[in-house]
Amino acid sequence: MVPAVPAPRTWWYVAGALPAALLALVAGLATTGAAAPQALFDPGALVRWGLPVVTVVSHAAAALTVGAFALAAVVLPAGPARSRAVRTGAVAAVVWAPAQLVQLLLTHASVIGTGLGGPGYGEQLVQFVTQIELGTILAWSTVLTALVALVAVAVTGPTGAAWAGVLALVAMVPLALTGHAAGAANHELAVSSWWMHLAGVTLWAGGLAVLCLVASRAGRDLPASVERYSAVALWAYVLVAGSGLAGALLRLSTAAELVTHPYGRLLLAKVVLTVALGLIGWAHRRATVPALRAAAAAGSTRPGGAFWRLAGVEVVVMAAVVGVAVALGSSAPPIPQDPPPDATPVYLLTGYPEPPFPTALTYLTQWRPEPLTATLAVVAVGVYLAWVRRLRRRGDAWPLWRAVSWVSGFVLFAWVTNGGPAVYGSVLFSAHMVQHMLLAMVVPIFLVVGAPVTLAVRALPHRRDGSRGPREWLLAVVHSGWARFFAHPVVAAVNFAGSLVVFYYTGLFELALTTHVGHLAMVAHFTLAGYLFANALISVDPGPTRPGYPLRLLLLFGTMAFHAFFGISLISLTSLLAADHFGRLGLSWWVDALADQGKGGAITWGIGEIPTLALAVAVALSWARDDERVARRTDRRADRDDDAELRAYNEMLASRAGRPDETRR
Incomplete structure (x- = not known):
């Protein structure tokens, strides 16, 4: 039997995930210098360091929200584990909304470069959220996360969890429109790949974190739940890897920049951690699931050491990846993401160079x-x-x-x-x-x-x-x-x-x-x-x-x-x-x-x-x-009726033929 682990241990790994993310964030910002004082219009250390920290908290809350409701909708059967997942999603959503609001305020302070408060601060903030595209996008994101929180606290079953999870994924759309994707060349490719990246990470990391929180409540359903989560995680991993590759191609001009540029080195660290996570997940599927099934067959109803050695470590490493990702989003990539100074009207309106004169061949090429x-x-x-x-x-x-x-x-x-x-x-x-x-x-x-x-x-x-x-x-x-x-x-x-x-x-x-x-x-x-x-x-x-x-x-x-x-x-x-x-x-x-x-x-x-x-x-x-089908059915019915009539007629003849013999007897 796999040794049982007391329930309180489930919190050790999840509680250690946030410090791991913050440490990775600080290391990443130190590597690229993204949090260093600015020569002009410096908003102050509180804003420079507070914005990425709040972004980490916001991303973590979003991941827990999506992961919790995804598990409740498609992984966990009815019972204590699903109930805890729903409650976790509701708490995470309630944290996500104010964190997103604070992110809006700190982003505004970072843009204007004067810090929080001061004369005319309220008017500047209103102008930011109503007239500046970045501010409008963040305002919409704040409204949507508040709506997610309202829906999340009312969730009781898988249908409500599915609605809340989908709404949470929709609430991340404005986030995909900000950062490097906002002004990038190939804007559509940048936005779509960034949203896919966010969706994959939240499903993968949030799902595993919530699975750790509910593992002690799953009982004999834990092996099946882990196996189902592994299938979801595989899809999420492919989504994260593919979208991450697309984003890297937009921001790096050569592969050498992975080691020569600070942004590239940080991106390389993220790639290494992501590959490590993929290997851990593969080992999780190959070794942990059979161990859990064996433990369940032996009568154990709690997750054992095999589960925690992989799942717990994976949560901490995932948190570090999130921290590195936020640091990347706060750092300048090698390729400038603003439109070139000689951009044509076509480029400014569509985000792409003017295509060649249309012909049948160009439609195909x-x-x-x-x-x-x-x-x-x-x-x-x-x-x-x-x-x-x-x-x-x-x-x-x-x-x-x-x-x-x-x-x-x-x-x-x-x-x-x-x-x-x-x-x-x-x-x-x-x-x-x-x-x-x-x-x-x-x-x-x-x-x-x-x-x-x-x-x-x-x-x-x-x-x-x-x-x-x-x-x-x-x-x-x-x-x-x-x-x-x-x-x-x-x-x-x-x-x-x-x-x-x-x-x-x-x-x-x-x-x-x-x-x-x-x-x-x-x-x-x-x-x-x-x-x-x-x-x-x-x-x-x-x-x-x-x-x-x-x-x-x-x-x-x-x-x-x-x-x-x-x-x-x-x-x-x-x-x-x-x-x-x-x-x-x-x-x-x-x-x-x-x-x-x-x-x-x-x-x-x-x-x-x-x-x-x-x-x-x-x-x-x-x-x-x-x-034709109706005709065939009618013909078969008619044939059955004819057969029945013929049998009845033959039986009548047979009965009549037998009566004289009975009379003679």
Whole structure:
């Protein structure tokens, strides 16, 4: 039996994590000199050292919040361990909100260089949060963390934990817009990679810290909980490593700067610690989980030395990594992150150099990496193929053409969001409409044909201990009231068509062009709207009650007619949409923005024809196959009735044939 460890020991490692983070922070700041007095407008030692310290506290609270609610939502079954995780998340969220407020105040003091307080301090602070982009972003972050705290204290079960965890991840979006990512070249790549980095770190580090806090309450569920957390940690580790690599490429010009520049040396230390954490996690999965299972089989209900030797040490090392990361964020990288002095209007408006004149070849050769959508495409394809392989290993079949459709859909999605349509979509309205139409009308058809929900339900394991895994969450979402409402055929059609007008004829269009968050929201909304519309017409997945085939065709042609009229309205416009953007680009290969807008309207009208025809054919084929199935069922029923009548007739003849013999006897 693995020796038991008293419950109070669980606090030693978590309590030691914060000092480890602060020591790493101080060492990092000393290495780069980021906390040294400034020659002009020095805000004082309190601000110079207090800001990174408060940032560490804020990041630690965010990690505990996300980690606690992630464990409560997808790892822990109902019981004392889940209850403690929920309480931990609530306390961490309540700490996170004021820490974020203090970070806002210290950031303002650092920017103005006069310290806290003084004459006119209140007016300067109001101006900072209302007129300066950095201040506005931090104000939004403070508001969102306060909202997270309000939601967190009301959480009681896995559903509430999931909502609180998602909201906490959303609250970190403003943090991804600050620091080096705020003014970086390749701004979109910097913002997305930094948010992915934050999300991965909070899931990984926060999840393990909370697991240490609840381990003594998990009892016999501890081995399964550790194994599930290990799977989550593996995904988080890949996310952290990939996004960290992307961020390093943006801030280092050569590999030699890892040893020649103070920022590079600090980054190298972080890389070494991260690799060490990966090795510890691998050992955790290979050695600790079997040891815990053996201890549970022997009757132990507490975590033993095997757990603490790895999990506890890993928490402390993770805290040191967080401290180094905050020091990195406070230090100047080798590559300047401000726009160059000779930046063109295209660069100032989009954050990227002007692309070459658009041709069919450049649409295929120009790329602008977007980590979030690229990662989504890779993960979606990899997970889907893993599910197919799992089915085939146990002898179940899955149609090859459905897998090909799913992969094709995400390959197209990756190109639309990272390739030529994304590059030219920020400078040409016509290219933007190509991107929009492919996302809303072509990609969703491929994805719906892939039948991902049906595959997932067949491939994912079912949990029986009261916790919610991927299968349980997927079914909960599919059968939720929100999903039934938005997936209803009429609602899906209205959303698909009506959101076009709302998006393009309001300020949302320009918001999507000028902000990365707005652009990602546009991609998510129209891809999902197209998926729900196609799902209502041709999907075989579980979902809403679908109307009869005649009504489906009527719904399809009605929606597409509205779509065509929308394209005609764009062609007829005499004013420029998002004029402050398209009218100020000053492209060297001059383009008439209004004429290009009319071209975009024609593309909107024209591209919709082929997907409409494909959907109509798919509905007609489904209608025919359904009629054939009904006919076969009717024929089988008729055959059964005929057989029954024939048996009855033969029995009657046999009974009549037997009566004379009985009379003679």
